[in-house]
Amino acid sequence: MAALTLDALTVKFGGLVAVDHLDLQVRDGELRCLLGPNGAGKSTTLDLICGKTQPTSGRILLGNQDITNLPEFKRARAGVGRKFQTPTVFKDLTVIENLEVGRSSEPGILTTLRVFRSPVRGRMKEVLGLVGLENEIRTRAENLSHGQMQWLEIAMLLMQDCRVILMDEPTAGMTVQETSQTASLLRELRGDHTMIVVEHDMTFVREIAETVTVMDQGALLSEGSIEAVEADPAVREAYLADTGDEAHA
Amino acid sequence: MNTGFKIDCIGYGLFAAFVLLVMPWMVDFSGYELNSYARYLALGMVAAALALSWGTAGILNLGQALTFGVGAYIMAMHLKLRASESLPGGMPDFMGWTNVEALPWFWQPFHSLLFTLGAGVLIPVGIACLLGVFMFRGRITGVFVAIITLSLMLAVQLWIISEQRFTGGENGITGLAPLNLFGWSVDTYELSFYYLVAGCLLAGLAVGLGLVRSKAGLVLRAIKADPERVRFFGYDVARYETLAFATSAGIAGVAGMLYALVLEFASPTYMGLSISLAIVIWAAVGGRESMVAAALGGIGVNMAEGRLSDLFFDQWTLMLGVIFIAVVLFLPRGIYGLVATARDYLEARYTERVAMALNREQDDAARPVADRGEVK
Ligand SMILES: Nc1ncnc2c1ncn2[C@@H]1O[C@H](COP(=O)(O)OP(=O)(O)OP(=O)(O)O)[C@@H](O)[C@H]1O
Ligand SMILES: [Mg+2]
Numbered sequence: 001m002a003a004l005t006l007d008a009l010t011v012k013f014g015g016l017v018a019v020d021h022l023d024l025q026v027r028d029g030e031l032r033c034l035l036g037p038n039g040a041g042k043s044t045t046l047d048l049i050c051g052k053t054q055p056t057s058g059r060i061l062l063g064n065q066d067i068t069n070l071p072e073f074k075r076a077r078a079g080v081g082r083k084f085q086t087p088t089v090f091k092d093l094t095v096i097e098n099l100e101v102g103r104s105s106e107p108g109i110l111t112t113l114r115v116f117r118s119p120v121r122g123r124m125k126e127v128l129g130l131v132g133l134e135n136e137i138r139t140r141a142e143n144l145s146h147g148q149m150q151w152l153e154i155a156m157l158l159m160q161d162c163r164v165i166l167m168d169e170p171t172a173g174m175t176v177q178e179t180s181q182t183a184s185l186l187r188e189l190r191g192d193h194t195m196i197v198v199e200h201d202m203t204f205v206r207e208i209a210e211t212v213t214v215m216d217q218g219a220l221l222s223e224g225s226i227e228a229v230e231a232d233p234a235v236r237e238a239y240l241a242d243t244g245d246e247a248h249a
Numbered sequence: 250m251n252t253g254f255k256i257d258c259i260g261y262g263l264f265a266a267f268v269l270l271v272m273p274w275m276v277d278f279s280g281y282e283l284n285s286y287a288r289y290l291a292l293g294m295v296a297a298a299l300a301l302s303w304g305t306a307g308i309l310n311l312g313q314a315l316t317f318g319v320g321a322y323i324m325a326m327h328l329k330l331r332a333s334e335s336l337p338g339g340m341p342d343f344m345g346w347t348n349v350e351a352l353p354w355f356w357q358p359f360h361s362l363l364f365t366l367g368a369g370v371l372i373p374v375g376i377a378c379l380l381g382v383f384m385f386r387g388r389i390t391g392v393f394v395a396i397i398t399l400s401l402m403l404a405v406q407l408w409i410i411s412e413q414r415f416t417g418g419e420n421g422i423t424g425l426a427p428l429n430l431f432g433w434s435v436d437t438y439e440l441s442f443y444y445l446v447a448g449c450l451l452a453g454l455a456v457g458l459g460l461v462r463s464k465a466g467l468v469l470r471a472i473k474a475d476p477e478r479v480r481f482f483g484y485d486v487a488r489y490e491t492l493a494f495a496t497s498a499g500i501a502g503v504a505g506m507l508y509a510l511v512l513e514f515a516s517p518t519y520m521g522l523s524i525s526l527a528i529v530i531w532a533a534v535g536g537r538e539s540m541v542a543a544a545l546g547g548i549g550v551n552m553a554e555g556r557l558s559d560l561f562f563d564q565w566t567l568m569l570g571v572i573f574i575a576v577v578l579f580l581p582r583g584i585y586g587l588v589a590t591a592r593d594y595l596e597a598r599y600t601e602r603v604a605m606a607l608n609r610e611q612d613d614a615a616r617p618v619a620d621r622g623e624v625k
Pocket of ligand 2: 042043044085168
């Protein structure tokens with residue numbers, strides 16, 4: 001069954017059609033890579049799914065539920081999580097406080113007013129271990145390295161435990177080693193979570209991708225296995241036209 | 250969340266000792282000045298209320314004096330009715346002068362003490378909830394919140410001044426009876442009254458502390474940093490903001506009731522621009538991140554004003570302005586910020602030391618002739 005379905009999704013900013021009748025189906029538990037040259041509309045697509053931007057037309061289905069008109073927080077409660085392109089963590093809060101905000105299975109006031117502790121056990125401990133921040137629990141997020149911030153945001157999404165995770169360039173600014181750690185983390189998550197990952201780093205994409213979708217100028221350009229897509233002349237042309245040789249990297 | 254909680258509790262305990270023991274001791278537990286001190290506590294309470302919405306949730310309420318004034322008017326209405334029992338129709342004197350025929354319906358319920366006490370909290374809370382729903386559902390933030398709250402306050406103030414028949418107008422509500430609290434006739438110059446005010450202040454701070462240090466408070470701090478991001482975790486940001494705003498309004502309402510008791514009248518100036526700005530200054534001087542610090546700021550500045558305005562008279566307002574500018578420039582987090590920075594520094598050094606000692610022990614255990622240079 002499809003975890004996420006986009007149906008002729010379109011958004012216009014003034015005269016610019018940033019996303020143009022995009023159809024997309026992502027299976028339950030699938031890890032989908034979303035590629036495309038700069039300005040292709042990848043981030044905007046994720047914005048549309050998580051509710052940051054309202055579409056001009058088209059529909060978004062989460063499972064069978066139409067979430068097109070839900071406000072952001074209700075989409076999150078329905079099971080959509082988002083990692084932003086620049087790491088967006090709460091800089092004034094410590095690592096553990098950030099994770100506590102991330103743990104939002106019961107986001108109502110009546111519950112949160114009765115929670116006073118964030119014990120480091122169970123899922124919290126597991127997630128801290130997964131992203132290697134066990135020794136930074138009390139560190140303020142602003143004092144983390146760029147890579148660590150990326151990991152913290154990923155960890156917050158893991159605490160949120162949502163069905164569909166949208167990641168916008170999760171490895172931007174990471175060292176080679178951190179990148180490959182992220183790849184293995186994503187492979188682990190595959191199956192339990194449905195993920196859409198936007199990436200430019202082709203080595204990384206090769207490591208994780210099952211199916212890739214390529215966008216150009218807001219529209220779907222090509223979809224399939226990574227080999228098939230790389231061999232697609234339309235894809236080569238789009239990349240050559242925009243950014244030179246990125247697809248060959 | 251937990252370490253902060255402990256430190257807050259220590260601060261709260263010290264503050265309680267200061268308010269309950271040190272302040273009354275300064276005036277030998279009796280006398281005229283206790284009344285002034287009770288007034289400082291009431292003003293400290295409204296500063297703490299502002300810190301709850303401004304410091305915790307980032308909602309700068311420039312109309313905090315609105316809910317404060319509403320609380321004061323509610324208390325004054327009750328006491329005025331009690332003072333007017335022997336007058337024709339049981340009506341306040343100013344209504345008689347302006348030919349009001351019968352006591353208006355919205356004055357009627359204030360015969361009841363219980364209603365009055367409940368209304369003093371719930372009406373401010375209700376106002377804040379209504380306003381909060383409009384503002385926060387509409388995602389109004391920052392300076393626009395400040396403008397809206399300020400304008401609403403001034404509008405209500407104008408309305409009170411213009412509807413003299415029902416509100417006492419510019420003169421406010423004067424000539425109040427003493428409060429009779431379940432058989433205890435409250436004398437505002439006695440120690441027991443001072444402790445009533447202190448008790449209310451400490452209770453209000455305890456409520457605020459519980460809110461701030463719960464996970465709801467954590468979510469509020471996150472909202473202050475980045476409301477957009479919080480939404481994507483599934484929190485209803487508008488509802489959280491309304492919670493902070495309304496709790497703050499309730500505390501301010503109680504402070505207003507106490508203030509009317511202390512001064513024995515209510516006046517439209519209670520919801521004026523100058524007191525509203527003063528509240529901001531008190532909270533900023535003490536430190537808006539902590540309700541206790543803001544309360545201390547309110548108490549401290551007013552105490553200083555009590556002492557210094559005798560000496561300097563007119564220049565006091567000017568000095569207050571200078572203090573505020575100095576705080577904003579040199580201590581943007583208020584006096585509390587100074588304390589917090591020192592605390593963080595000490596804590597960091599302590600954990601560093603512990604880590605170093607631990608490392609050394611491990612190294613020594615592993616290799617008896619350890620190379621100390623590697624210890625990180
Ligand atoms: N809020 C907005 N208002 C106007 N134009 C926008 C807005 N958001 C995005 N755009 C435009 O929409 C187009 C698609 O942008 P988007 O950020 O989705 O690209 P992208 O594929 O994520 O690119 P990159 O690889 O550089 O991150 C761009 O031309 C961008 O300028
Ligand atoms: Mg992008």
